[in-house]
Amino acid sequence: MENWRRQPWVFATFIGPGTLWLLLFFLLPLGWIWLFAVGEREGPVDIVVTWTLENYREALQPVYLQLFLKTFLIALVSTAICLVVAFPVALAICFAPERYKNVLLLLVILPFWTNMLIRTYAMIAMLRQNGFVNDGIGLLWTGLKYLLTPIGMDGLMGERFAPLPLLYNNTAVVLGIVYVYLPFMVLPLYANLEKLDRSLIEASLDLGASQVRTFFEIIVRLARPGIVSGIILVFIPALGTFLISDLLGGPDSQLIGNVVERQFRAANNLPLGAALSFLLLYLTFLALALRAWFAARAEKADA
Amino acid sequence: MSNGVPIVRFENIEKSFGSFKAVDGVTLDVPNNSFFALLGPSGCGKTTLLRMLAGFEHPTSGRVLIDGEDMAGIPPNKRPVNMVFQSYAVFPHMTVRENVGYGLRVSGVPRGEIGPRVEDALRMVRLEAFADRKPDKLSGGQRQRVALARALVKKPKLLLLDEPLSALDKKLREDMQLELVRLQQEVGISFVIVTHDQDEALSMADLIAVMNRGKVLQVAPPWDLYEEPNCRFVADFIGEMNLFEGRMLSADGGQARLDLKGIGLVDVPWDYPATSDVALAVRPEKMRLYREEPELGWVRLPGKVAQVAYFGDNSQVFVETSQAGRVVVLRHNQSRSRDEPYRTGTDCWVAFEPTDGIVLSD
Structure with missing residues (x-):
């Protein structure tokens, strides 16, 4: 494939099926939705494309803008937690003995092969009022109280353990997003760190830098491409989340994804739903464009 | 540097990786202000010895002394030695100047002192004109010089070089050999170089230790090693x-x-x-x-x-x-x-x- 111009038929054979697939099942439906966003409802099912901007105007009302902002913040916090949790994991896998590496990677990917709905329900089982987490803490609580009784300190622990409100709030949504998207952060970080020349780390230590300093000035700095990929892979799907917030969130945990879903289904307002989802898509494009622009600028500064 | 005490002393060093004995009872002194070569085929334990000096490997038994001080328990970043890595390990995200200054910056040398010392080091390896370049804009030989300047700027008691010339082409390698000898004489500290190339060892070092299978077979100046080898292995390996x-x-x-x-x-x-x-x-x-x-x-x-x-x-x-x-x-x-x-x-x-x-x- 060195020079595909010389073998155009080979090239076409390789790239043809994928292109056709994307065209038929991705680009065309997406174009359809894009047209909905500038259309009007006529009757319960028909939509006429009138090139109206009314749907976008409605989508930009303060109530939706607030939702956009909230979605953005939840996605941001979840991505940040993912990064902080995933980095040490990826680093540990890189430094693990060769024969354990694949097993460890498998453990990271394993939940990923389980249906997302099942995983989310499992989270509910963990977090609900009488879930495993609360039961576990409750057991520890009773045990500690029992131990403190002989020395008369049991008063410190209060009358009885009140289960923590772990489910149906924003924290649960963030927790759910982190749980579901963690592999998307670990894998690009691992791929990046695995390529890191170990002697760079040794050189930094040799030159007198502490372990912590070496971590931040050499390892993190050189893992930047992996960090950026990981952030994109987690942040963008997190922006569009609706299942997790629907199942784990409370009444105030509605994200933009939930609203879009409701417009498409319950409210049967496809044009508004389309406008909202395209606003989200434009925002994503803007973020990617900004990233590309920053990368190009950094490269120019280097040259 | 105290007189009389060798800059490096290996005492009965053994090192095993699982069942493999990488170093098998090495006792060796490196004199002050010498250009010392550890020479041997790959897998003979020479690199392991060098990495023990840097603090990246620890002997299974025996002691490593640098300038009379036992190095057991002293981490790499606290040792008075610096190393030039085989891959050079020049930090790709820093300019030449930042690379050379890194070691001074992280060990708390005052800001005002760093600049002049970096400039001196760059002058010593003739890289003044390339100070603001990133490593990917440098040739192999230039990267090697960055690695040298970066190590020497810290004024170590000992410079360690791990196969430093193996990645260079022949002509450049010969130039760098002369350059390394000049630098060693200029800075007046001991250089310990690991190499499998006998020509390199003969032309640069004043003392060569020939190793095979974890043991030191002969320690001698180049002439003695070539003309008076003490065993078949040394006779055959050198020339x-x-x-x-x-x-x-x-x-x-x-x-x-x-x-x-x-x-x-x-x-x-x-x-x-x-x-x-x-x-x-x-x-x-x-x-x-x-x-x-x-x-x-x-x-x-x-x-x-x-x-x-x-x-x-x-x-x-x-x-x-x-x-x-x-x-x-x-x-x-x-x-x-x-x-x-x-x-x-x-x-x-x-x-x-x-x-x-x-x-x-x-």
Whole structure:
């Protein structure tokens, strides 16, 4: 494939099926939705494309803008937690003995092969009022109280353990997003760190830098491409989340994804739903464009 | 640096990786202000020893002392040594200047002092003009200089070099060899270099330790190592060597009589007690090639030229002798008019003076 111009038929054979697939099942439906966003409802099912901007105007009302902002913040916090949790994991896998590496990677990917709905329900089982987490803490609580009784300190622990409100709030949504998207952060970080020349780390230590300093000035700095990929892979799907917030969130945990879903289904307002989802898509494009622009600028500064 | 104390002392070092013994009982001193080479084939333990000095490996048993101080428990970033890595390990995200300044910055050298010291170091390796470049805009040789400047700017008591020239092409390698010797003399600290290239060790070092299978076989200056190897391995590893196997019949009065296979009785200088199985080792350049049988009191062997490797300034002539098998003779191509080249198949005579041979018993 060195020079595909010389073998155009080979090239076409390789790239043809994928292109056709994307065209038929991705680009065309997406174009359809894009047209909905500038259309009007006529009757319960028909939509006429009138090139109206009314749907976008409605989508930009303060109530939706607030939702956009909230979605953005939840996605941001979840991505940040993912990064902080995933980095040490990826680093540990890189430094693990060769024969354990694949097993460890498998453990990271394993939940990923389980249906997302099942995983989310499992989270509910963990977090609900009488879930495993609360039961576990409750057991520890009773045990500690029992131990403190002989020395008369049991008063410190209060009358009885009140289960923590772990489910149906924003924290649960963030927790759910982190749980579901963690592999998307670990894998690009691992791929990046695995390529890191170990002697760079040794050189930094040799030159007198502490372990912590070496971590931040050499390892993190050189893992930047992996960090950026990981952030994109987690942040963008997190922006569009609706299942997790629907199942784990409370009444105030509605994200933009939930609203879009409701417009498409319950409210049967496809044009508004389309406008909202395209606003989200434009925002994503803007973020990617900004990233590309920053990368190009950094490269120019280097040259 | 205190006088008399060697800058490095290895005491009974052993190092095992699982069941593999990488270093097997090494005791070795590196004198102050010397250019010291650890030479041996790959897997002989030389790199492990070097990494013990840097603090990246720890001996299974034995002690490592640097400037008289036991290094046990001292992490790499607290040791008075710096290393030039085989891959150079130049930080790709920093400019040349930032690379060289990194070691000073992280060890808390005052800001005002860093600048001038970095400039000095860059001048020393002649990289002033490249200070603001990123490593990917540098050649291999220049990256090597960055690694050198970055290590030397910290004024270590000892500079460690791990196969520093192996990635450079021949011409550049020869330039860097001279450069390293100049730098060592200029900064006046000990350099310890690990190499598998005997030419590199011979041309740069003032003291060479030859290693094989985790053991140090001989520590000697280049001349002694080449002319007085103490065992077959060293004789064979350093340069080319013709080995004539045989037995020692008698030894007294500074002389020994050998009975060599296919050659017969030969008298050689020998100051030690008699041993039995020996080999007489003769360097190719100490052998002569004749077209007719020479009228000399030397050892003479008739043969036929089997192969010629031509290098321009000299030729290696492989001669198949009927008495002692294949020998290699180095022939200097000194004259354009007189030296008619030996061609494959030519009948010839090989001769050497017994006193040019080395008696090896190990």
